[in-house]
Amino acid sequence: MTVRVLSAGDDFVLNRLLADALVSKVPVPLDISEISLPWPVKPFGRVAEVDEASGTEEQMIEALRGVQICVTQMAPLTERILQASPELRLFCVGRGGPVNVNLDAATLHGVAITFAPGRNAQATAEHTVAMMLSGLRRIPGTHSDLMAGTWRGDYYRYESVGRELADSVVGLVGYGAIGSKVAGILSGFGVRVVFHDPYLTDVPVGAAESVSLEALLEQSHVVSLHARATPTTRGMIGAPQIAAMPQGSVLVNCARGSLLDYDAVCDALESGHLFAAAFDVFPEEPIPVGSRLRRTPNVIMTPHLAGASRETASNAADIIAADVARYLGDEPLLHCANPEVLPGKAHPDA
The missing domain is CATH 3.40.50.720 (NAD(P)-binding Rossmann-like Domain)
Known part of the structure; x- marks a missing residue:
């Protein structure tokens, strides 16, 4: 038949x-x-x-x-x-x-x-690490400067340069198929990886350490979101959580736009508390023409293609x-x- x-x-x-x-x-x-x-x-x-x-x-x-x-x-x-x-x-x-x-x-x-x-776990994990590096090393912004004919030597000032991934602490909020692959990739950089995932019953041994969300935020030079979008996780990272992150840290979201208060991120970037933020997902897609993200410094954005x-x-x-x-x-x-x-x-x- x-x-x-x-x-x-x-x-x-x-x-x-x-x-x-x-x-x-x-x-x-x-x-x-x-x-x-x-x-x-x-x-x-x-x-x-x-x-x-x-x-x-x-x-x-x-x-x-x-x-x-x-x-x-x-x-x-x-x-x-x-x-x-x-x-x-x-x-x-x-x-x-x-x-x-x-x-x-x-x-x-x-x-x-x-x-x-x-x-799309491998593709998203690779894109996430690329976003981390782009934020830490100002790759998109300096590329745009050069394309516009500007050589920004002042970015070499100590206060302006980013940090290396090696010997950094990277915090993963969510440790499912994508988060665990990110940890595996980062292991080759000499990164200490911590994660928070209350839904994970069997905590893996090896590549990463399970910690509370509060501990993750306080110690991570880079925080990357990998949680599912649920009523519980909506807005889970807002102004108080961003304020708990170290001065000069980087925030990455390649998961879901609903996890994050984007206005709070813009505030932290404008104040200099965050060094950079990199996003592949947004609260509204496509991004509205008048979005604050378009005029906030040190924002890196891709159009929801991490898994592509x-x-x-x-x-x-x-x-x-x-x-x-x-x-x-x-x-x-x-x-x-x-x-x-x-x-x-x-x-x-x-």
């Missing part, structure tokens, strides 16, 4: 990557149809009741007619789409979490939702294709967000 599959790719996780992964991992015949979503050329946004999605409900309703399985990164799955897609049984999201899915509605409709944790590597795109396709193969082989799903819809097929570690 041929299974009908919709591949809803975009300009990052390409349809050809999804199709190649499915063909290589799924042993049963597939009838694969495709649609292309406009992300990342057009930013993702809210679609009906779901966040961070690309495409429209109308587009998905039409494309999902008669489809049993959908593989995607950014396509929305809303109550309206589910009501119009009675044959849909598996919806696979190539992201760290299915934020573009109405999970409660999917569960009520009996649609299993899978996702792809860790697909070719390997990330391939990893996403491979991870979700593997769960499609498990589903069709009647095996437990490895990354299922609502295993209760598939009794007996939930992985014990899900």
Whole structure:
């Protein structure tokens, strides 16, 4: 029996990557149809009741007619789409979490939702360390000066230069897939790494030391955020926490914009308390034209692309294709967000 599959790719996780992964991992015949979503050329946004999605409900309703399985990164799955897609049984999201899915509605409709944790961990970890170095050594700012024809020899003054990573203390707020990889990379620099992660039950031995958030902030020359966005973590780093950091330290956020009070960071940069701050994520994306971040000194910004590597795109396709193969082989799903819809097929570690 041929299974009908919709591949809803975009300009990052390409349809050809999804199709190649499915063909290589799924042993049963597939009838694969495709649609292309406009992300990342057009930013993702809210679609009906779901966040961070690309495409429209109308587009998905039409494309999902008669489809049993959908593989995607950014396509929305809303109550309206589910009501119009009675044959849909598996919806696979190539992201760290299915934020573009109405999970409660999917569960009520009996649609299993899978996702792809860790697909961008290495890329984000490497980008994070690059942001640390860029902040410590003024790389973006001095590049811009040279491009404008200005040779800033005054940056060589003792008061103006940054510190080396070697022999520094770097504090990681969150020690999951990305934070632990950052620690591994930093070990080669001779860095002392400390971390705070209240959700980590088995504290690893070796690369980093577990400390309280207060102790981390007080001793770290660089603080890097790697926590998940939850109601508990929203605004977890504000003016009091930044004030607790050492004079001349650097703050990095490649996780989620909601973790941080960006006005408090701007205040600390303008006062000289922070040496630099580097951000890949923001409270509002794209950044508004009038954002204070655009005029605050020593801010380094990239447009939410820390996880953007070719390997990330391939990893996403491979991870979700593997769960499609498990589903069709009647095996437990490895990354299922609502295993209760598939009794007996939930992985014990899900």
